[in-house]
Amino acid sequence: MSENASGSAEADDVAAIKRLGKTRDAIVSELRKTIVGMDDVIDEMMIAIFARGHCLLVGVPGLAKTLLVSSLAKTMSLSFKRIQFTPDLMPSDITGTELLQEDPETHERRFKFQKGPVFTNLLLADEINRTPPKTQAALLEAMQEKRVSSGGEDFKLDAPFFVLATQNPIEQEGTYPLPEAQLDRFLFNITVKYPTRSEELDIMRSVTSDEEPVTNQVVDGASILELQHVVRRIPVADHVLEYAAALVRATRPDEPEAPEFVKKLMSWGAGPRASLNLILAGKARAALRGRCHVSVDDIKAVCLPILRHRIIPSFAARSEGMNSDSLIALLLEKIPSDEKLLSQTTG
Numbered sequence: 001m002s003e004n005a006s007g008s009a010e011a012d013d014v015a016a017i018k019r020l021g022k023t024r025d026a027i028v029s030e031l032r033k034t035i036v037g038m039d040d041v042i043d044e045m046m047i048a049i050f051a052r053g054h055c056l057l058v059g060v061p062g063l064a065k066t067l068l069v070s071s072l073a074k075t076m077s078l079s080f081k082r083i084q085f086t087p088d089l090m091p092s093d094i095t096g097t098e099l100l101q102e103d104p105e106t107h108e109r110r111f112k113f114q115k116g117p118v119f120t121n122l123l124l125a126d127e128i129n130r131t132p133p134k135t136q137a138a139l140l141e142a143m144q145e146k147r148v149s150s151g152g153e154d155f156k157l158d159a160p161f162f163v164l165a166t167q168n169p170i171e172q173e174g175t176y177p178l179p180e181a182q183l184d185r186f187l188f189n190i191t192v193k194y195p196t197r198s199e200e201l202d203i204m205r206s207v208t209s210d211e212e213p214v215t216n217q218v219v220d221g222a223s224i225l226e227l228q229h230v231v232r233r234i235p236v237a238d239h240v241l242e243y244a245a246a247l248v249r250a251t252r253p254d255e256p257e258a259p260e261f262v263k264k265l266m267s268w269g270a271g272p273r274a275s276l277n278l279i280l281a282g283k284a285r286a287a288l289r290g291r292c293h294v295s296v297d298d299i300k301a302v303c304l305p306i307l308r309h310r311i312i313p314s315f316a317a318r319s320e321g322m323n324s325d326s327l328i329a330l331l332l333e334k335i336p337s338d339e340k341l342l343s344q345t346t347g
Contacts, residue, residue, distance in 0.1 A: 053187025
């Protein structure tokens with residue numbers, strides 16, 4: 001590629017990133033018509049979408065998780081489907097099934113694949129821990145492979161494709177918790193918290209009125225796919241890569257560079273997928289803010305939702321009342337983010 005062509009491509013990427021920053025503001029503005037608060041949740045969901053990742057939303061019932069996902073699908077012109085996971089749900093209820101059909105002219109009978117609800121752009125998997133492991137595995141396989149196999153034939157899923165799964169953290173009777181290896185497939189584990197007092201008052205005013213807000217489309221699927229490629233092309237400085245690697249490696253108790261508190265308070269650390277996701281999510285966060293470079297602050301901002309489901313606190317940590325979030329906060333305090341200090345530590 002010539003220098004002129006390379007310079008033109010870079011200029012196009014810069015313009016696209018600036019456009020993405022404005023698109024983010026427009027999407028948030030449209031979501032504000034139906035959603036009160038949840039600033040961090042909205043931000044993290046959009047980061048996941050433009051980083052080509054999936055999200056696990058953990059929160060008690062009644063926090064408007066379903067409304068948020070459906071409203072996001074409308075603003076992005078994406079097809080949307082919802083699956084309510086139950087103990088009797090079968091894999092074919094998600095992926096689809098083979099139906100025996102008869103040709104009206106030849107009267108020949110043959111099997112035809114009937115696509116399931118997974119063939120959509122944005123899939124809400126409600127209470128994913130309510131269904132048995134076999135059904136969970138069918139969805140997670142589709143998430144990873146972006147296709148469904150049936151009758152010896154592969155069917156590609158619609159692009160773009162995102163799964164937003166929800167879990168209720170309170171009621172655990174009759175549930176099937178996702179194994180760590182399957183949790184690792186989710187880019188983010190997002191905690192949906194209760195609204196503040198002022199937010200709850202705003203919710204009461206808006207929801208109990210007779211007005212029906214109209215959500216306008218801001219971006220479409222083709223533009224999302226294009227912007228996903230632009231996000232991947234954002235450069236990352238070496239010291240940012242070093243910082244992301246230092247964070248993840250510090251979570252592993254057996255690593256020599258792990259802090260002493262990690263060896264005591266963590267049973268298991270994050271794998272290499274966490275390092276990759278920190279960089280991808282950092283790129284998406286920077287792009288959504290109209291920036292063409294990734295900073296250490298971007299890595300810090302996405303660290304919690306990326307690592308909270310990838311580390312396992314030890315019995316000692318739990319006995320002291322510590323969980324994944326408090327351990328990650330301690331980790332962010334201990335690992336130096338300054339470029340010079342970081343080079344000394346990793347060197």
